[in-house]
Amino acid sequence: MLSSTDRAQRKRVxxxxxxxxxxxxxxxxxxxxxxxxxxxxxxREKAARKVADRDDxxxxxxxxxxxxxxxxxxxxxxxxxxxxxxLAAAIKxxxxxxxxxxxxxxxxxxxxxxxxxxxxDDRYLExxxxxxxxxxxxxxxxxxxxxxGVPFSVKDCLNLHGMDSTIGSAARCFDPSAAxxxxxxxxxxxxAIPFVHTNVSQCMxxxxxxxxxxxxxxxxxxxxxxxxxxxxxxxxxxAAQGSPVGLGxxxxxxxxxxxxxxxxxxxxxxxxxxxxxxxxxxxRAGMEYSMGVIPSAPGPLSMHVEDCxxxxxxxxxxxxxxADPIVPPVPFDEDAVAATGTLRYGFFKDDGFFEPHPACxxxxxxxxxxxRRAGHTVVPFVPPNMIETxxxxxxxxxxxxxxxxxxxxxxxxxxxxxxxxxxxxxxxPQLLRRTLVALSRRLGQQRVADILNVGGAKTAYEYQELTHxxxxxQIAFLKAMDAANIDAIxxxxxxxxxxxxxxxxxxxxxxxxxxxxNLLKLPAGSVPVTVVKKDxxxxxxxxxxxxxxxxxxxxxxxxxASVNSAGCPIGVQVVTRPMTDxxxxxxxxxxxxxxxxxxxxxxxxxxxxxxL
Numbered sequence: 001m002l003s004s005t006d007r008a009q010r011k012r013v014x015x016x017x018x019x020x021x022x023x024x025x026x027x028x029x030x031x032x033x034x035x036x037x038x039x040x041x042x043x044r045e046k047a048a049r050k051v052a053d054r055d056d057x058x059x060x061x062x063x064x065x066x067x068x069x070x071x072x073x074x075x076x077x078x079x080x081x082x083x084x085x086x087l088a089a090a091i092k093x094x095x096x097x098x099x100x101x102x103x104x105x106x107x108x109x110x111x112x113x114x115x116x117x118x119x120x121d122d123r124y125l126e127x128x129x130x131x132x133x134x135x136x137x138x139x140x141x142x143x144x145x146x147x148x149g150v151p152f153s154v155k156d157c158l159n160l161h162g163m164d165s166t167i168g169s170a171a172r173c174f175d176p177s178a179a180x181x182x183x184x185x186x187x188x189x190x191x192a193i194p195f196v197h198t199n200v201s202q203c204m205x206x207x208x209x210x211x212x213x214x215x216x217x218x219x220x221x222x223x224x225x226x227x228x229x230x231x232x233x234x235x236x237x238x239a240a241q242g243s244p245v246g247l248g249x250x251x252x253x254x255x256x257x258x259x260x261x262x263x264x265x266x267x268x269x270x271x272x273x274x275x276x277x278x279x280x281x282x283x284r285a286g287m288e289y290s291m292g293v294i295p296s297a298p299g300p301l302s303m304h305v306e307d308c309x310x311x312x313x314x315x316x317x318x319x320x321x322x323a324d325p326i327v328p329p330v331p332f333d334e335d336a337v338a339a340t341g342t343l344r345y346g347f348f349k350d351d352g353f354f355e356p357h358p359a360c361x362x363x364x365x366x367x368x369x370x371x372r373r374a375g376h377t378v379v380p381f382v383p384p385n386m387i388e389t390x391x392x393x394x395x396x397x398x399x400x401x402x403x404x405x406x407x408x409x410x411x412x413x414x415x416x417x418x419x420x421x422x423x424x425x426x427x428x429p430q431l432l433r434r435t436l437v438a439l440s441r442r443l444g445q446q447r448v449a450d451i452l453n454v455g456g457a458k459t460a461y462e463y464q465e466l467t468h469x470x471x472x473x474q475i476a477f478l479k480a481m482d483a484a485n486i487d488a489i490x491x492x493x494x495x496x497x498x499x500x501x502x503x504x505x506x507x508x509x510x511x512x513x514x515x516x517x518n519l520l521k522l523p524a525g526s527v528p529v530t531v532v533k534k535d536x537x538x539x540x541x542x543x544x545x546x547x548x549x550x551x552x553x554x555x556x557x558x559x560x561a562s563v564n565s566a567g568c569p570i571g572v573q574v575v576t577r578p579m580t581d582x583x584x585x586x587x588x589x590x591x592x593x594x595x596x597x598x599x600x601x602x603x604x605x606x607x608x609x610x611x612l
Contacts, residue, residue: 039412047170047213054121058110063124066107067100075104076241080600083304084150084245088191091138091149098138098149102131102193105151105243109196112242112603116218118233120156120197121163127151127195134191146314148191153243155231156197157204157280158184158298165280168202168211171411172280181278182323183247183298183315190314198233198246202416203282203406205397207257207511208504209233211416216501219261220603221568225498228258234301235262240603245307249279251296252393253494253514256573259526260493263569263599264301265592267308267525268517269581271295274315275324283405293396293467294518305527305589309337312581336582343587345371346381346486353387353447353512354495354554355543357562362538363529363570367490370594381489383516384480389473390512391454393519396466398426401457418505425455446548451509474520478577488587493526493571496541499561506557517575523584524575528597534566569599 066072075096078086090096106124113119134149154160157167159177166172179185184194202211209232210216219227220240227236231248235258238246248255250268259266276296300311316332347368349361356364368378403426407415415423428436433456440449458466481489495510517524532538541562543555574591576584 036412040414043170043413044212046173050164050166050170050173050213061125063106063110064103064128067103071096071100072104072108075101079241079244080303083302083307084147084152085304085306085310087244088147088150091134092144094138098131098134098193099128101149102127102151102195106195109153109237109242112220112237112240115603116220116223116236116240117215118198118217118237118242120166120199120214120233122196123160123163124195127193130193134193145190145192146310147187147245149193150191150244151193151195152187153196153198153234153237153246154184154194155234155246155248156200157249157282158247159278159280160184160194160197163197165197166213167204167280167282168200168213168416169282169410169413170213171409171413173213177278179278182275182320184278185323186315186317186320187247187311189317189319192314196237196243198231198237200231200233201229201418203409203419204230204249204251204254205282205406205422206230206418206504207253207499207508208418208501209236209258210418210501212414219498220601221262222498224500225568226261226501226504228261228498229504230254231258231301232261235259235264238301238303239263239601241600245300245302245311247311248299248301249296250299250518251294252518253511255299255301256514256524256526257494257511259301259528260571261498261569263528263531263571263597263601264303265305265308265525265527265588266299266301267312267585267588268299268523269297269312270523270578271297271518271521272327273330273523273579273581274298275320275327277324281409283409293470294393295521305525305585305592308525309585309589312585330579333582336580337586339586342376343487343590344377344379344485345488345490345587346379346481346484347490348381348383349492351383351386351390351491351512351516353390354510356492356495356513357497357532357541357543357558357565358538359497359530359532359565359568359570360492360495363572364490364492367529367572367591367595370596371490371591374590374594376590376594378490379484379486381484381486382480383489383491384476385473386512386516387450388469389477389516389519390509391450392466392469392473393515394451395454395458396463396470396519398422398455399458399463399466400426402427418502421505422508425452426457428452428456430456444550445552447509447552447554470519477520477522481577487576487583489573489575490591491573491575493573495543496558496561497532497565497568497570503557503561507554507561509554510558513573517573521578522575523578523581524573525584525588526571526573527588527591527595528569528571528599529595530570530597531599532565532568532570539563539565
């Protein structure tokens with residue numbers, strides 16, 4: 001038996017061991033924190049150098065003088081009336097030269113960037129030289145593609161040879177791409193000329209375009225509001241006529257939300273229909289081309305549905321199928337996209353999860369009325385399981401429990417401040433989550449409680465259950481379309497007009513109308529219809545979250561965000577069955593022809609919609 005002296009000595013030794021362990025852990029923590037702060041400082045300095053490099057070239061590089069004013073006016077007029085497709089026709093008919101068209105957009109994009117902060121990098125001189133070559137090809141009888149000599153802009157996640165795809169992250173700066181993305185290469189093969197990379201949200205998971213490298217992009221319709229995200233740089237530049245057509249990507253609405261906020265047409269193809277090779281993922285290395293349960297899809301943005309059709313036609317070529325063997329070799333269906341017969345549309349205004357703004361609801365009504373006048377059949381449609389669909393999306397996107405794949409992809413850079421709520425939702429301990437869910441329900445915040453409840457880490461079994469649920473939701477939705485005997489769906493482009501800067505972190509659930517079709521893997525496009533009127537009744541959000549029994553915090557935030565929204569453009573979505581992309585484009589074109597939207601952003605200098 002130990003003596004009291006031995007016990008005391010053993011106790012002292014134990015205390016010393018514990019103290020040494022505690023000190024070593026503390027020193028390890030301090031070393032880790034110091035290393036982290038040093039790395040973050042290095043990344044901030046790297047980002048500053050990248051911005052300075054861009055700005056120095058913008059200031060000091062000598063560009064050829066812009067085309068004469070009358071040429072610029074003609075180029076912009078043709079583009080306003082018929083988009084990039086019409087510009088290509090004018091070049092082929094020798095009414096314009098590629099040098100003139102590219103010159104107009106190079107100087108306009110440079111000028112607009114100073115106001116809207118749309119561009120992260122450019123290849124203006126290279127584009128102007130390629131325009132010279134395009135004119136020479138035309139003069140000598142060479143191959144003339146679908147978009148011969150027409151410039152196009154590219155979202156800063158689609159690789160351009162020799163340029164960084166930063167996705168708003170300092171860690172991705174000074175890492176030039178070895179080759180063009182396949183979707184860029186396909187447009188190049190049709191004679192189009194890439195000339196600028198445009199801004200995004202860091203990690204491309206917010207309906208804004210703001211990050212710590214390039215800053216916030218402004219909406220040309222209202223610079224106090226965001227152009228959306230994550231393809232917001234594209235939308236802002238195109239809406240201000242700084243580019244005739246652009247390429248974005250969409251995993252939750254990232255081409256459709258900016259189109260809705262900026263009065264544009266956009267199209268998200270069926271996932272897998274178009275190659276994603278050369279799409280820089282915000283996730284960690286090795287996951288760049290992973291399709292995942294909710295896959296991303298490249299898509300075009302323009303003022304005109306016709307350009308969305310032209311881009312899809314250019315993409316769905318044998319060259320793409322050879323470049324990316326994962327893409328099914330399905331040629332573009334010219335008969336479906338050109339069909340002139342009437343269609344049967346189903347419509348709904350409210351998905352039950354986030355009640356739409358009055359102008360968003362009115363846009364659906366006006367679209368349906370216009371389609372009926374054009375001879376189409378329009379019937380009510382009740383989409384099944386929409387709340388469950390939205391909550392399943394949130395559950396899958398937070399399934400790793402901490403946004404780990406995105407954080408690791410930043411290589412030590414700080415996650416952008418607007419992701420704070422999303423990260424908390426994803427990483428919250430289960431006991432705290434259950435407590436907050438119960439408290440939210442007791443306080444009448446049923447919708448908030450549902451979002452909290454589905455967030456957080458999932459076991460392998462739970463994740464497998466979610467994938468099974470996705471399949472069941474897809475089948476149920478398609479059966480509902482079959483039962484209604486409809487060709488296409490018309491619904492709100494989003495629940496709200498363009499959001500004030502910095503509010504998307506609290507109002508991402510308003511994207512329920514777009515993200516549902518990413519989960520369901522359906523082709524979907526946005527078509528501009530109207531603008532928010534000056535009437536207070538058209539600006540004021542009265543959403544009551546009726547399914548959840550009354551007004552909640554999300555409704556209150558939506559009310560605040562809707563103040564002074566007069567003049568903001570409003571679109572609708574058109575949705576069809578999987579792999580019927582050409583039918584969707586045809587249905588979008590019929591909507592465009594029926595509603596005859598004529599609005600332009602004040603930044604274009606061409607006037608605004610007169611129906612305010």
